[in-house]
Amino acid sequence: MRWVCLLFPRLALEGALRRRPDPGAPFALIDGPPPRQCIRAANRAARERGVRPGQALGFAEALCDSLETAPFDAESVERWRRRLAAWAYGFSAQVSLHYPHALVFEIASSLDLLGPWPRLEARLRAELGELGFSHRLVIAPNPAAARVLVNVHDGLAVDESGLEAALASLRLDRAGLASLDADRDIVQTLTRSGFQRLGELFALPRSALARRFGGRLMRHLGELRGEWPLALDYHRPTPRFSRTFAFDRPVHAIAGLAFPLKRLLQELSLFLIGQDAGVERFQVTFELEDGPPQTVEIGLLSVQRDPETLLELTRAHLERVRLVGPVMALTLFAPRLSDYAPTRRELLEGPARQAQAWAALHQRLVARLGESALRPLVEHREYRPEKAVLNGLGPRARDASAGPPRPGWLVPAPQRCDGDVVQLLAGPERIESGWWDGGDIRRDYYLAQWVDGRHAWVWCEPGRQGWYLHGWFG
Structure with missing residues (x-):
């Protein structure tokens, strides 16, 4: 398995900036009780004017008189994490919010579909850039290792063979011992004993470490190495x-x-x-x-x-x-x-x-003019040509290509055309219909060659003289 960890160090600030009409204006998040409010995070424009995290709000406003602020909202941060998890669900069915300020998701099962890791990494970064979130990214054989490695690396891709060496180089204060599964006093005891790197702990006998620090430290080290399975709750996005x-x-x-x-x-x-x-x-x-x-x-x-x-x-x-x-x-x-x-x-x-271009044009026309202003021509179950194509009302024809050929253009009303027909190319086709509604017709239709070479659809009444033009073939 291969796990991706995405760390969002400025999630609260960037989430708030997405709601601002002008994200480039000086802006900061503030925290603390009203008498002692201080700066929690500041954007680039505010930092360029001297605003820094930890400053008192009054001092920051003195440095930047145009500074706009908003209170830090932990619930908003969690909402953004859930939205980012819904986005990550497009890459993996195993997405977890187990770690604060981060996402972990399994990606090995999707690499065949989404491409090799360099291409997938570029896609992840591009989409996060469009969303406006800065991030750090690491891929490792297990989620615990990916989470601690992302503290000091960005873009690192490590497999099973290189995992031990990558973990061994981590300083103890960056290895997740204090913030994840072990107490801070364990880190203090280790550093006072002269230990600085995670690899120094790996070199010690496990029995001695277990006797001195108990099972919590051993479990965390086992999770980092992939020897101890980590139980994760997987995110499931809502259907709306x-x-x-x-x-x-x-x-x-x-x-x-x-x-x-x-x-x-x-x-x-x-x-x-x-x-x-x-x-x-x-x-x-x-x-x-x-x-x-x-x-x-x-x-x-x-x-x-x-x-x-x-x-x-x-x-x-x-x-x-x-x-x-x-x-x-x-x-x-x-x-x-x-x-x-x-x-x-x-x-x-x-x-x-x-066809795609026409579909896109059709969408734009309907959006701009409204559905009632644009209606398709639909062929209906009606033999009389002038009533067979309407704007969407009535029973539809089963298949327009199943019957005899029909012209692409009908004239508004049949026109007398004696002398313009040079040759009859096909026909006759008898159309006799309409006796039930008073619009009775009885005609013999022909495909004819016009005097200028065009193909026309003409008809005459059986037993009578005279040709009538009813349509043109393209």
Whole structure:
């Protein structure tokens, strides 16, 4: 087995920055009781002005008069960890939140599908970069080893043969002894005895270590080496998606919602990839400053999960929406997921690519104009040509290609065309119908060559003279 550990050292700050309209402005998280609040974390813009973790809030505000702050929220950090776990579920079915500030997931069973480790590592980093989370990443034979190695390494890939040497080089204060399964006094005792590296403990007889420090230290060392199985609770994502973006100040125009909407749709896309699913319909709800919420239903013609496509279609829907009042929060809710089938790729892409382009254009037109403004032409079970193609009403034909050929273009009304028909190429085809509704017809249709070489669909009434043009073949 091979386990990936992702450590997020700035998760609280970066999670809060994702909710900011301007993430580049000076910002810090604060913690502590109101009289003694101090800086917990600060972004780059604040640090460039001298703001540092541990400073008193008043001193930090004196250094940076434009500093914006928000209280540290431990529950928000856990929510972000669960969302990242739902994202990681797209790479592995064994995702655990066992360690604080980190994710571990087993990846060996997915390497055949997702590619060799260097390519998968690049994909993990790229997607986390799009989400806006800094991270450290290590892959090791067991989750305990991956977790302690990520304290001092980023990008390390170690297998069974190199695990002992990689662990042996760790300092005791970085080897997880104090923060995971052993007490801090064990580390103090070891360091006072002259031990500095984990490898020095590996070289000692196990019986002597067990007598001096008990089973907890031995169990932790066994977990690091993969000799002691580690029981993990695996994360299982929910079958629906709901995210909310709250604004610091009211937003009065749809254009001001573009940034949070893009963020939420990126999260939706990664959630769908993790579930191997897509959406056909979801809701965008605006929490208004005064008045009830305003909800917009986003309906799609096919199952989608690409973030750019979802953003384009959502924007097109919102162009037809007028806000009832100032918006204080934005919620994206997908109550039901749909099975997703990737677009089939052909060896020689020709008509398939054209069909994809038409499907994308159809989606954009419906999103921009509304479903009622764009209706397909559907062939129905009706022999009279002028009534056989309607805008979606009535019983559909079983198979349009099963009967005789039909022209691609019908003229609005049959036109007399004596003298324009040069040669009859096929026919006749007798069409006699409509006696029950007063629109009775009795015609013999022919494929004819027109005077200029085009192919026309013409008819005449049995036993009578005179030709009528009814359509053109492409």
